[in-house]
Amino acid sequence: MHKAINIVKEMGKGLLLSYPQIFFSKSFMFSFFLLFITFIFPTLGLTGLVCALSSLTFAKILNLPYHKISSGYYGYNALLVGLGIGSYYEWGLIVFDLTIFAGLLTLLIQVFIEGIFTKYRLPILSLPFLLSLWLIQLATHQFEFLSITDRGIFLMNHLFNWGGINAIQWYDYFNNELLPTPIKYFFISLSSIFFQDNAVAGLFIFIGLVLYSRIAASLSVIGFATAYGFMHLMGIQTDQMNTFFVGFNFILTAIAIGGFFIIPSLYSYLWVIVLSPLVVILTIGLTNMLNTWQLSVYSLPFNLIVILFLYILFYRTSPRKKLAETMVQEFMPEKNLYSYLNYKNRFGNTLHKIHLMPPFWGEWTIQQAYDGAITHKEQFRHALDFVITYNGLTYKGDGSQLTDYYCYNKLVLSPGYGTVVKIIDNIEDNNIGDVNTINNWGNTIVIKHAEYLYSQLSHLKGGSFKVKEGDFVKVGQPLALVGNSGRSPEPHLHFQVQAYPYVGSPTIEYPFARYLIKSNQTKTLKVFSIPKQDDIIETPAINNLLNNAFHFIPGQRIDVILNNATYKWEVFTDSFNNTYIYCHTSRSYAYIYNDGLSFYFNSFSGNKNSPLYYFYKSNYRIEFTTIADQTFKDEFPLHQIFSFKILFFHDLIAPFFRFIKTTYYSVLTQTENNFAECELLSHVENKFFNRTVKTYTSSTKIDKDGIISIEAYVKNKKVFIKFIYKGKYEN
Missing domain, CATH: 2.70.70.10 (Glucose Permease (Domain IIA))
Known part of the structure; x- marks a missing residue:
């Protein structure tokens, strides 16, 4: 029974995340926005959902990786295929059967392409969707029992059935009178990603996009505006964006290049402006070429431009100069940016975390x-x-x-x-x-x-x-x-x-x-x-006292006392061999790393009033140095410290200018017994426009057995955390 519940959770999570995966996101909030949009026309939403679920189910049956199922990775291409089928054919038993097999076909194509592209570190994007839907469209020319949907022809009838005459009047006003033409086409282009063809759906998607990522939203506008301006300049009829639903290629290319596969920066935004006209040229050329087989271009221009551009970057003589590729994907441009800035502050522009030391002893x-x-x-x-x-x-x-x-x-x-x-x-x-x-x-x-x-x-x-x-x-x-x-x-x-x-x-x-x-x-x-x-x-000597104190072994369990309450910590490693501390009591976890030269945190998630969070802030980065009284400095990723509300407007300009900063300082002070114990002092400053608005100070005491205690001051209130036991304890 427990196993069945876990499978249902895995499949449900994967199904929901299939929707935002199309925008390179793993946001559940965004997924509900997009799920709602697809069900504006219920049969359209149903075919998409069934096809995605089919692909995820077959992935589970074939025992494909758990994280690729639960993240929606094996669902989003099938979702698009299902929406494509639902936009062409009337719902019924035959379409249901077709959708099930379409999900399997998409999965097979996706895994095959993934096997090839992984060798070159290239993303598969929506290529499986393209190949699968094209094959299905070519095949269904011979399927005599399929009925063409009347959704596009009788849109007003659907609106009337849904909301009466007021719905028709509001829809007509919003699409044809209220919105200027460029904005209308922008919203329609957004909606056409999910095979919708109206500005109302696009508006809802854009609201969800803004709530998910301000950087992605701004890139979508810049990419579309650049392409739209280029079409006017070249004398191209911009109403083709409405007729052929191709405007979303500009939007997805801008998000992919400007903020997802590339760290958001002035240079990534400039490349979006440079590449958008190429997407226009490719879109028109491929549209004319594919008309021979009565196939739509769909997202082919977006796929080609992004893959070609990322492939070229591998041959640069100076990697990460001007354009830095995203090395650890956090599925949100803001998180990618803030984490990259933290990485750069710690390790510079190096692609490797491989440590090289001076090749000698002495001076x-x-x-x-x-x-x-x-x-x-x-x-x-x-x-x-x-x-x-x-x-x-x-x-x-x-x-x-x-x-x-x-x-x-x-x-x-x-x-x-x-x-x-x-x-x-x-x-x-x-x-x-x-x-x-x-x-x-x-x-x-x-x-x-x-x-x-x-x-x-x-x-x-x-x-x-x-x-x-x-x-x-x-x-x-x-x-x-x-x-x-x-x-x-x-x-x-x-x-x-x-x-x-x-x-x-x-x-x-x-x-x-x-x-x-x-x-x-x-x-x-x-x-x-x-x-x-x-x-x-x-070459420096290593402080073994510090190395031992911050050497956390998978399976190790630690009892921590805060305000007379006992918190139980346990050390784990994930499927990628990353070590993290999990607090069973507060359900918080923090990823850590000890390279033998230093200890540092990579991330924290959970309760910010828990002792694990105080440990995270107090010992964010510790150098295993034997030199006392030297101050070491680091920067926290902003999304780990500040709330969504504080960062909302900051995110918009973060690729160009950052006025919020959280700086961490630590210093080792020797006690009277230098070889048996020591003390680490840390200080955290939150700054707005270089003005300190909040501070956090703490002291971590260490002896030969490990960490003894942490004493911190939060909002002028003393917090004392005691490590009373290190080792094993019974469940």
């Missing part, structure tokens, strides 16, 4: 940095040369011998986890002042850390390698010794990151995850940063 000096004056130019500009200096010199004595140089024969360490893919060995070291231009890189090792992420270390000492090709290496593992081989007049270590495994590949910009920088005998921890010319850096 080393940057002899030649990025865009160096000697050899780090053009395609090799993103490289670093390291040496060891003492009193400003790289050598002792007169520097005439290799052994005079402080870095010569020093160990070179693996900068990260990976596999050795290439080693060049047995090239002799040069005499001081001499260079080997034939074997430019000298003895070299290349390590693969991820797809399109390799590190190269060069000018090593021949015969000193401690690993071989094919070996898996860990961060900090000895690789070889510093030498003076290749184009190297004096011993130094050359380091670069590249996208390809070949020695001497073009370099890419990539930061070190952590390093200490020395200035006037003071050391400061740098996070996801790139050292500059003459910087003196070293």
